[in-house]
Amino acid sequence: MSTPWTIAAAAAALRSGETTSEALVSSMLTAADTLDPTLGVYLARFDEQALEAARRADAELAAGHDRGPLHGIPVGVKDILATDEGPTTCQSLVLPPSWGDQGDGPVLQRLRAAGAVILGKLTTMEFAVGRPDRSKPFPLPRNPWNPERWTGGSSSGSGNGVAAGLMLGALGTDTGGSIRVPSAYCGITGLKPTHGLVPKSGCFPLGYTYDHLGPMCRSAWDCAAMLTVMAGADPTDRTSVPSAPIDYVAAIEANGGSLAGVRIGVLVNDSIRDHTAAWTWQAMRDALEVLRAAGAETVEVEAPLYDELHVATFLGLQAEAFSYHRNWLATRWEDYGRPTRLTLALGALISGGDLAQCERVRQAGREQIHAMMEREQLTVLVSPTMGYGATHHSGAPRQTISARAMHCPVWNGTGFPALALPMGLDPDGLPLSLQIIARPFEDATALTVGHAYQQRTDWHLAKAPLHA
Amino acid sequence: MGTVPPVTAENLTIVQAMLTASGLQPSVEEVERLAELYGPIRRQLAMIHAADVGDVDPSNVFRAGELGA
Numbered sequence: 427m428s429t430p431w432t433i434a435a436a437a438a439a440l441r442s443g444e445t446t447s448e449a450l451v452s453s454m455l456t457a458a459d460t461l462d463p464t465l466g467v468y469l470a471r472f473d474e475q476a477l478e479a480a481r482r483a484d485a486e487l488a489a490g491h492d493r494g495p496l497h498g499i500p501v502g503v504k505d506i507l508a509t510d511e512g513p514t515t516c517q518s519l520v521l522p523p524s525w526g527d528q529g530d531g532p533v534l535q536r537l538r539a540a541g542a543v544i545l546g547k548l549t550t551m552e553f554a555v556g557r558p559d560r561s562k563p564f565p566l567p568r569n570p571w572n573p574e575r576w577t578g579g580s581s582s583g584s585g586n587g588v589a590a591g592l593m594l595g596a597l598g599t600d601t602g603g604s605i606r607v608p609s610a611y612c613g614i615t616g617l618k619p620t621h622g623l624v625p626k627s628g629c630f631p632l633g634y635t636y637d638h639l640g641p642m643c644r645s646a647w648d649c650a651a652m653l654t655v656m657a658g659a660d661p662t663d664r665t666s667v668p669s670a671p672i673d674y675v676a677a678i679e680a681n682g683g684s685l686a687g688v689r690i691g692v693l694v695n696d697s698i699r700d701h702t703a704a705w706t707w708q709a710m711r712d713a714l715e716v717l718r719a720a721g722a723e724t725v726e727v728e729a730p731l732y733d734e735l736h737v738a739t740f741l742g743l744q745a746e747a748f749s750y751h752r753n754w755l756a757t758r759w760e761d762y763g764r765p766t767r768l769t770l771a772l773g774a775l776i777s778g779g780d781l782a783q784c785e786r787v788r789q790a791g792r793e794q795i796h797a798m799m800e801r802e803q804l805t806v807l808v809s810p811t812m813g814y815g816a817t818h819h820s821g822a823p824r825q826t827i828s829a830r831a832m833h834c835p836v837w838n839g840t841g842f843p844a845l846a847l848p849m850g851l852d853p854d855g856l857p858l859s860l861q862i863i864a865r866p867f868e869d870a871t872a873l874t875v876g877h878a879y880q881q882r883t884d885w886h887l888a889k890a891p892l893h894a
Numbered sequence: 895m896g897t898v899p900p901v902t903a904e905n906l907t908i909v910q911a912m913l914t915a916s917g918l919q920p921s922v923e924e925v926e927r928l929a930e931l932y933g934p935i936r937r938q939l940a941m942i943h944a945a946d947v948g949d950v951d952p953s954n955v956f957r958a959g960e961l962g963a
Contacts, residue, residue: 734945737938748916756917767920768927774916775909775932780939785952787942793950 429453429894432887433594433648437495440487447480447487447498450594451543454500457894458592464573465892466565467502467587471546472511476500479543486541495651495675497541502587502596504580505547506554506630507639509534516630517564518552519761520754531628532660533597533639540655545593548583554604554632555580555747556766558819566819569611570890571856575816578611580604584642585612591894595643595652601632601743603834605640606846606861611816613848613857615876615886616642617649618834619657620866621841623669627662631750633743635665636838645886646847646876650674653869669867677870678877685878686721690714691804693833695732701830702813709850709858710810713879720878727802730794732836734787739839740829741776742784748773792840799865806875807863809833811846815856833861843869845876848885857888901929908932 429450430436439445455473462468483498503509506516514526530538538544549567552559558566558576567582569575570590577586581598585608588596598605600618609616617640624639631637641652654674659666692714699707714724729735748755751770759767799807813831825831837844842863849860860879864872880886909929913920920928 731945731947734942738942741935741938741942752916756919759919764924768924768931771913771918771920771924771928772931772935774912774918775928775935776939780942782952783939783942783945786947786950787945789952790945790947790950 429591431591431594432644433495433499433651434645436499436594437497440498447483447543448477450498451476451480451500451545454545454592454894461590461592461892461894464568465570465586465590466549466567467583467590467592469505469515469517469547469549469564469583470512472544475511476543476545483541483543493539493541494655496537496655499542499595500545500593501537501542502545502548502584502593503534504550504584504596504598506550506599507531507534507597508628509544509547511544512547514547514630516553517550518766519562520758521630525630528628532625532662533656534628536655548581548587548596550582551580552763552766553630553751554599554601556763556769559763559765562763569816570892571613571816572854573892574818575856576611576819578608578816581608581642585609585614588612588614588642588644589890590892595641595648598640598642599629600638600640600838601636602739602838603832605638605642606811606834606844606859607832609642609846610811610857610859613885613888613890614642615645615649615845615847616640617653617869617873618837618844619653619869620843622665622667623843623867623869624653624656625658625660625663625666627660633746635746636739636743638838645880646678646845646873647675647880649845650678650873650877653873667867672870674870674873678874681874683878683881684721685717685875688722688805688875689803690717690722690724690875691727691799691802691807692724693729693807693809694726695728697733697736697830698809698833701825701828702810703852705852706810706813706858710808710860713849713860714808716879716882717875720882722875725802727798727804727807729807729836730798731787731791735791735836735839736830738784738787739835742781742788742839744769744773745776745781745784746773788839791836795840795842796865806871809861811859811861815852815854815858837863842866843872845872847876847880848888850885901926902933905929905932905936
């Protein structure tokens with residue numbers, strides 16, 4: 427059989443005996459030998475350990491020990507998360523190698539306990555910030571839909587690795603859109619969970635109060651399978667929230683794909699419309715038709731304080747990032763890539779009073795958006811994830827690289843869960859993405875709406891030209 | 895589209911002072927670039943300080959479980 431390329435399909439094939447974890451891992455490593463020199467997915471590969479873990483997974487399944495949907499599934503990890511196997515670089519010359527000595531954090535431990543096979547560490551942008559940087563000795567991530575285009579960031583290798591079929595799932599992190607942007611650009615599905623749902627320990631910080639860990643996969647179902655394992659408080663992260671375990675796969679399958687009773691607020695703030703291409707907006711209209719056919723009701727709404735939240739999120743995360751990097755910037759300025767050091771230095775220009783006001787805007791925005799959803803009886807909100815398809819590596823039209831064309835950061839500032847999923851292609855044949863936002867800790871609701879959409883469409887199964 | 899606003903002497907002075915206070919030593923060209931970026935940041939800061947956020951108390955923003963309501 428051909429290599430399955432969703433977790434759901436692979437899980438079924440592993441149990442029917444059509445494939446083995448070792449065969450899956452071997453085929454994906456072989457494909458990486460061919461594609462990775464072009465795509466820049468990996469910073470480090472753990473081939474031997476992965477094959478050994480795959481053989482263990484196969485032996486367990488053969489013996490009747492089934493750890494669940496992730497058992498034997500090949501997964502990659504963004505290289506700002508520490509792992510037992512090897513070094514963490516954050517794609518930087520600045521990070522002391524000893525930082526990664528802590529090994530697996532709780533999310534890695536949970537994935538392994540669920541049987542996932544860790545293939546290696548994936549490219550990012552230096553310290554998950556800045557822009558693609560050719561001045562340092564790291565791969566430049568390229569988009570499997572067109573290698574002249576960027577993958578988006580900062581979970582770049584997680585995005586193009588899944589999209590190219592080099593792994594079935596990946597761990598990403600999202601501080602201002604870093605799961606959703608590469609998911610959008612690479613045509614995959616990615617979830618930024620509610621802040622506090624997934625512990626962050628073992629992840630290098632960018633903006634402490636904006637950082638999120640989340641799954642990046644082909645489908646909402648696959649993200650649900652990963653989130654089921656990843657979610658849950660851990661004492662090593664004081665911001666993680668104790669809650670009863672949720673089987674997100676069971677939750678999204680519970681209604682049989684019907685969206686009856688679901689009321690969707692379509693965000694039509696001027697700043698979203700003004701920074702979205704006409705073809706992206708049309709793709710979203712088409713997606714809304716699909717959701718209405720599934721039983722949902724749609725209504726246009728404007729999110730209160732949207733522009734202020736967008737700005738406050740960027741300014742606040744820059745200030746938080748600067749607090750971590752200040753001493754290194756003072757002593758090792760030249761060791762940072764230029765885009766990184768300039769971005770981080772902007773945090774020095776934000777005063778304490780400014781940062782406190784960012785926090786006030788965030789809290790007010792959170793309360794007012796929540797109140798709007800209550801008042802309008804909205805189950806979820808939707809918008810395009812990005813205004814445009816993947817940008818060029820250089821010379822991109824200004825409007826396509828504007829931060830205002832990112833419709834993601836507000837949900838980092840507020841902490842609401844947000845799912846990005848493919849909804850079509852632009853005139854250049856590049857993926858376009860729908861964003862589904864739910865109320866805090868209603869991640870299952872966003873996944874349910876996304877799953878219902880993907881039961882009626884196949885954009886999430888579209889193969890990029892550069893694919894295993 | 896695409897025009898870069900001029901760097902004002904005031905912004906250049908502020909940026910240089912704040913970078914120095916933080917112990918950073920960018921090149922002259924980088925300080926000028928940061929001063930260029932500081933213009934939009936000042937406008938953004940003015941926007942959030944003008945926002946109608948009422949008497950909101952942000953001190954519980956990151957207390958676990960208090961998102962939303």
